Amino acid sequence: MAEVARPPRLRPPGSAWVLLPLMLSAAVFFYPLALVLREAVTDGTGTLHLERALRVLNSHIFLAALTNTLRIALASTLGCLLLGFVLGVVLTYVPFPGRALATRLIETFIALPTFLITLAFTFIYGSAGIVNETLMQATGVTLPPLDFLYSSWGVILAEVTVYMPFVLRPLMAAFSTLDRAQIEVASSLGARAPMIVRRILLPAALPALLAGGSLCLLLTVNEFGIVLFIGAKGVITLPLLVYSKAIQEFDYPTACVVASANLVLSMGLYGLYRFALNKVGGLNADLV
Amino acid sequence: MLIWSRAGRRATLFVAGLLIFVLYVAPLALILLASLAGQWNGVWPSHFGLLNFVGVFQGAPGEAIWASLVTGVVASAVALISGTSAALALRGWRGIRRKALDLIFFLPSAVPSVSIGLALLVAFSHPPVLLNGTALIVVIAHFVIVSAFAFGSVSAGLMQLPCDVEQMAESLGASSAYRLRRVTLPLLAPYLAAAFGLSIALSMGELGATSMLYPPGWVTMPVSIFALTNRGDVFEGSALTVILIVVTVTLLALVQLAIRGLAGGSARGR
Numbered sequence: 339m340a341e342v343a344r345p346p347r348l349r350p351p352g353s354a355w356v357l358l359p360l361m362l363s364a365a366v367f368f369y370p371l372a373l374v375l376r377e378a379v380t381d382g383t384g385t386l387h388l389e390r391a392l393r394v395l396n397s398h399i400f401l402a403a404l405t406n407t408l409r410i411a412l413a414s415t416l417g418c419l420l421l422g423f424v425l426g427v428v429l430t431y432v433p434f435p436g437r438a439l440a441t442r443l444i445e446t447f448i449a450l451p452t453f454l455i456t457l458a459f460t461f462i463y464g465s466a467g468i469v470n471e472t473l474m475q476a477t478g479v480t481l482p483p484l485d486f487l488y489s490s491w492g493v494i495l496a497e498v499t500v501y502m503p504f505v506l507r508p509l510m511a512a513f514s515t516l517d518r519a520q521i522e523v524a525s526s527l528g529a530r531a532p533m534i535v536r537r538i539l540l541p542a543a544l545p546a547l548l549a550g551g552s553l554c555l556l557l558t559v560n561e562f563g564i565v566l567f568i569g570a571k572g573v574i575t576l577p578l579l580v581y582s583k584a585i586q587e588f589d590y591p592t593a594c595v596v597a598s599a600n601l602v603l604s605m606g607l608y609g610l611y612r613f614a615l616n617k618v619g620g621l622n623a624d625l626v
Numbered sequence: 627m628l629i630w631s632r633a634g635r636r637a638t639l640f641v642a643g644l645l646i647f648v649l650y651v652a653p654l655a656l657i658l659l660a661s662l663a664g665q666w667n668g669v670w671p672s673h674f675g676l677l678n679f680v681g682v683f684q685g686a687p688g689e690a691i692w693a694s695l696v697t698g699v700v701a702s703a704v705a706l707i708s709g710t711s712a713a714l715a716l717r718g719w720r721g722i723r724r725k726a727l728d729l730i731f732f733l734p735s736a737v738p739s740v741s742i743g744l745a746l747l748v749a750f751s752h753p754p755v756l757l758n759g760t761a762l763i764v765v766i767a768h769f770v771i772v773s774a775f776a777f778g779s780v781s782a783g784l785m786q787l788p789c790d791v792e793q794m795a796e797s798l799g800a801s802s803a804y805r806l807r808r809v810t811l812p813l814l815a816p817y818l819a820a821a822f823g824l825s826i827a828l829s830m831g832e833l834g835a836t837s838m839l840y841p842p843g844w845v846t847m848p849v850s851i852f853a854l855t856n857r858g859d860v861f862e863g864s865a866l867t868v869i870l871i872v873v874t875v876t877l878l879a880l881v882q883l884a885i886r887g888l889a890g891g892s893a894r895g896r
Contacts, residue, residue, distance in 0.1 A: 355711045359777075360727075367745075424642070428642040449824065452831070454871065457863065457864065466666075556736060559738075569856070590744075597738075601738075
């Protein structure tokens, strides 16, 4: 470390310092993950055995979980992009008192656990929740009229709520670098709000939407807490399938196959996210 | 200004306000309300009081607060040390080598937490390393999950540091160990504090890996909240959730203070 040579650029405090973190991550992350992949494609004795993996990948329950995961993730991401764009434009360009507080409140959700929104939604939209009780008392019907929470729609609404801030944050950062004079000029030349949004704001927001959207896609594919807390019979996603195979059925080989498939999907989406990030640049710390 | 007409602005704000209220304000308010309620028959809860919190602190859920705090602090401290060491080492690196190592350290954040839990279960359930059933395996899982975040935050912080102070220290003959201890780390301190606080917040909310791994004596807050609400004890579950939110928001406030300290510090640096 204590070398005397004078390099032209600032020297790091010794590249050897990366070794310990590397060993740590190899021991508790890469090695265990490699075992999962090995378990997925071998039999008990360690020889290659793809039959089980193929059987699992062709099973009805796996395909249903895969379809569910993709459908929920895509719908949630679209919702995040739409809601994020609308709120981003309003929070940046339509002044109102309490704007800073509202932005702060929404951004706080990035740090809060995802499942709490599900818990809250059961109080609001659940079968004995506020909305249903109010409707039942008002209309006199005996069955809860609003019945979407315990389905994919409940999961999607919860995921849109908790992951929208991941779109909003880079979006508001992008808007803050946009020259406001551009909008004033366009507006004084007679451009109406929809035209300004379409011609100025949307193009300026595109890189941030790409980055935020691909992060949402990754996070919603990996989401576990929301799906577990909603606990709907028909809504099984890949992470939930891994959990139920391993913890409820003690079927580790199957869990490893599903986890490996989930891993391949997540890695692909992570690649997409890094690609999008390179287009925008400098938002690394946003990945929580 | 985007919308000039008064009516248009009012309509836009009404819709946006309604969205924010329904999606973000109402959920938090209702969890708070439920945490204070003793009964919920009909539309609104009733019989308010602090009994749920008393129940949480006197019963098993109280131990979850302790387990979560210890897990969060230990996992985040190790992640911070490891992440800082890696970020400092990689600081001068460029090109493909840097990209590859960045990828290695960022990868845990891309893996579903349930799979991290499964992997640790598969790896450490047999001798020679038998960790299944210990609190340590939960701490390790949390370390893996917050490690990418800690590394990322410290790396981002390093990029913000003004180079000139360090270069001056070096040109004045400070050894690299002295420079690290007296110049780089103090400049980096606010970022380290922020990374530490946010890592603990992240660990506090972790559910996927923990629910794969937790031993009976080491139940964290999210697992305990799930157990409570799953068996219908929504009021105590809400009380524990409120405690979790308060702890997280407190951490965020401390992080804000640390960043404000940074604003003062870097003004001097530039």
